[in-house]
Amino acid sequence: MGDDWRVCIARGDLRELMSQQALTGELTWRLGHEEEDGDTGEWIWHSGYQVKADSDDSRFFWYADSAGWADEIAQVAREVLAQHDVDAAVRTERWSRRDQEWRDVTDVPSADLAAELQAAHEYFQEQEREASRRAGFPAWRVRVDVPSHRDVVALAGHLAAQGWRVRRRRRHLFVGADCEDDAKGLVRELSADGRADAGSAFRVGRVSYSYMLFDALHNSGT
Numbered sequence: 001m002g003d004d005w006r007v008c009i010a011r012g013d014l015r016e017l018m019s020q021q022a023l024t025g026e027l028t029w030r031l032g033h034e035e036e037d038g039d040t041g042e043w044i045w046h047s048g049y050q051v052k053a054d055s056d057d058s059r060f061f062w063y064a065d066s067a068g069w070a071d072e073i074a075q076v077a078r079e080v081l082a083q084h085d086v087d088a089a090v091r092t093e094r095w096s097r098r099d100q101e102w103r104d105v106t107d108v109p110s111a112d113l114a115a116e117l118q119a120a121h122e123y124f125q126e127q128e129r130e131a132s133r134r135a136g137f138p139a140w141r142v143r144v145d146v147p148s149h150r151d152v153v154a155l156a157g158h159l160a161a162q163g164w165r166v167r168r169r170r171r172h173l174f175v176g177a178d179c180e181d182d183a184k185g186l187v188r189e190l191s192a193d194g195r196a197d198a199g200s201a202f203r204v205g206r207v208s209y210s211y212m213l214f215d216a217l218h219n220s221g222t
Contacts, residue, residue, distance in 0.1 A: 005070035006102070007062045007077060008091045026080050067094075067113075074106075098123050128179035138165060138176030138207060140183040144190070145172040145201040155190075180204070 062077070064070040070092050077090050093102045094113075098120050105113055132139045146152055149170055156166045156173050164186070165176035177183035187202045 003063045003065070004095045005064045005067055006093050006095075007064070007070055007073045008059055008093055009061075009077065009088055010059050070094075096120060125179045125181045129182070132178035138178055140177040140180055141205060141207050142175045142177060142183050142186055143172055143203040143205075144175065145203075147171075147200075176207075180206075 062070075062073045064073060074090050074092050081088050081090070090106075091104055092106045094105045094117075095101075096103050108116075128139055144155065146155060152168055152171065152173050156168045159173075159175055160166050167174040167176075175183075175186060177186060183204045187204060190200075190202070
């Protein structure tokens with residue numbers, strides 16, 4: 001569950017007849033998800049949603065993992081509040097990784113928001129590239145499965161000549177990438193230039209710390 005997006009309502013904006021519990025229950029029903037059991041009541045989990053009271057108990061939030069989910073939650077929340085004749089501000093917020101803070105994007109035009117998200121994404125990718133360079137180990141890798149060992153040797157030589165870090169196996173190879181965009185860009189490149197045929201398969205994933213440690217020990221000869 002991602003938490004880059006959330007919808008916020010201040011408790012002070014709610015009347016007694018529209019408590020958090022009542023609003024949460026009706027919102028859950030309107031969104032078409034069953035509420036799961038909880039022991040404490042602090043967290044109420046839904047399929048695709050999270051609801052949590054803020055630490056100072058003055059606000060509560062619905063967390064979502066995409067802008068689309070957040071928009072749907074906000075829209076349904078406004079409809080529920082209107083049906084109960086409750087005039088409360090419903091605010092959509094996005095977590096800024098670059099600024100490390102929540103930003104109100106309720107009234108931000110979609111084009112401006114898209115440009116801001118793209119800039120934030122590029123900033124995060126560059127930070128990941130820099131972290132990989134400092135660590136001396138790629139944060140991402142692409143596994144390429146090919147039909148034969150001869151294909152492995154040929155493709156490994158081609159990629160190594162381009163500066164990619166390659167590990168060969170019998171019927172597949174691993175290619176290190178400093179960030180997610182670089183890894184996915186490599187897949188697009190191989191798919192477009194004809195070097196990947198119908199017998200090739202790609203898997204892109206983040207490199208785990210345990211794998212990095214094992215690889216470092218293996219290469220050191222210990």
